[in-house]
Structures are given as C-alpha cells and as structure tokens.
Amino acid sequence: MPKAKRAARRVARVCVAAIAGLQILASLSVAASPREKLEVIDSSARSEWVIDEHAWGGGVRLYFLDAKHKSGPRDLMPNFALGCDRIDPAKSVWRFLVELAPLGSDASGEEETAYMKNKAYYFGAPGTVILIDEMDKEFKRVPILVTGSGTLETGRLTREEVKSFTDASQIRVETPTVVFETRALRAGSLHLMRKLPCATP
Numbered sequence: 001m002p003k004a005k006r007a008a009r010r011v012a013r014v015c016v017a018a019i020a021g022l023q024i025l026a027s028l029s030v031a032a033s034p035r036e037k038l039e040v041i042d043s044s045a046r047s048e049w050v051i052d053e054h055a056w057g058g059g060v061r062l063y064f065l066d067a068k069h070k071s072g073p074r075d076l077m078p079n080f081a082l083g084c085d086r087i088d089p090a091k092s093v094w095r096f097l098v099e100l101a102p103l104g105s106d107a108s109g110e111e112e113t114a115y116m117k118n119k120a121y122y123f124g125a126p127g128t129v130i131l132i133d134e135m136d137k138e139f140k141r142v143p144i145l146v147t148g149s150g151t152l153e154t155g156r157l158t159r160e161e162v163k164s165f166t167d168a169s170q171i172r173v174e175t176p177t178v179v180f181e182t183r184a185l186r187a188g189s190l191h192l193m194r195k196l197p198c199a200t201p
Helices: 003-032 107-120 159-167 191-195
Strands: 038-042 051-052 059-063 068-072 078-084 095-100 125-133 138-146 172-176 179-183
Touching: 068 107, 068 179, 078 172, 078 179, 095 107, 095 138, 138 159
Parallel strands: 038 179
Antiparallel strands: 038 068, 051 059, 059 078, 078 095, 125 138, 125 172, 172 179
C-alpha cells in the first residue's frame, strides 16, 4: 500500500477517535452539570389557606394558584400544608410540610417517570423554613427535613411556633435545590387555630 494511503488512513482513524472522545466528554459534562434550582414564587392575593380534612388527621393546605417559576421545570409546583402528622388527631402533633403537587390522572408513563426523578432530586435535601412579618423582616427559622415519602417536613411544632406560622405574612422554604415562597398566609389565623385539631405541647 502506498505510503500516502497509509498516512491518510491513520489520519482518518485519529480523527474518528478524537470525535468519539469529544462526544464522550460532552455527554459526561452534561450528566455532571448541576440542574438549575426550582424556584417558585407566589405573590398573588388569590392564594389562601384552605381547610383540608384529608391532610393528615386534619389541617390546612396552601395551593400556589398564580405562582411564577423563576427557574426550574415549569410543570413542577409545590403545596404547603400545616396540620396533624397522623390520621388520629388526638395522637398527633403539628407539622409543616412541603410536597410536590401530584400529576393529573391522565399523565403518561414517561411523565410519571420524569416526575419521580424530579421529586427525588428536588426534594432530596433538608433546608429551612423562613417566616417573614408584614415589614418584610425575617422573625423565625424552622429546620425542615427530608421524609421517606419524598416530602419536606418540620419536626413537632410548639404552640408558639404554630402561631408564628399563622401570623406570618410570608413563608419562604429554602434548600440547596428549591426556593418556594408565598405572601398569602394571614387567612383568618384565629379561625384556623380553632379548626386545627392536632394536639399541641
């Protein structure tokens, strides 16, 4: 075989190997790059706490009705809940919980798979609940932990802490992967205090 052809083949093999290497590096780079944080802000006056008898043993839930995504997948939406941690309210304590809003009943298998992966990623790290008053000043922080069911949940809340939640004009939840915030919290706190049946230390 002429030297020119052998040289041309060597050059071609080198080029193919280089392209393959670049493709592998590119795929590794994409896989290793961190996802953007899921940041959802709800500043709507329409959002409010609603009595939810099916939340644990009783409680209230806040749906992000007019939330805006600042970053992260647009189809992922949180719910906040405050209430009992067990079905039997007499044997339960107060907890604050953050969950990922469930998919609709018409979701496909691919959508369900993507939902579970997102849930595991975005709800996989502990963080902090930040309570803010009417003057936009932070007045309390409460740790929030990851649960086995893929939610974020505080520990037992004291009576004083529950009052802090119902009195706050803004709740902000921060973890390394999410930021959730709502300003619509002062929805008849005394009424909610009477309705919530959980035992309180």
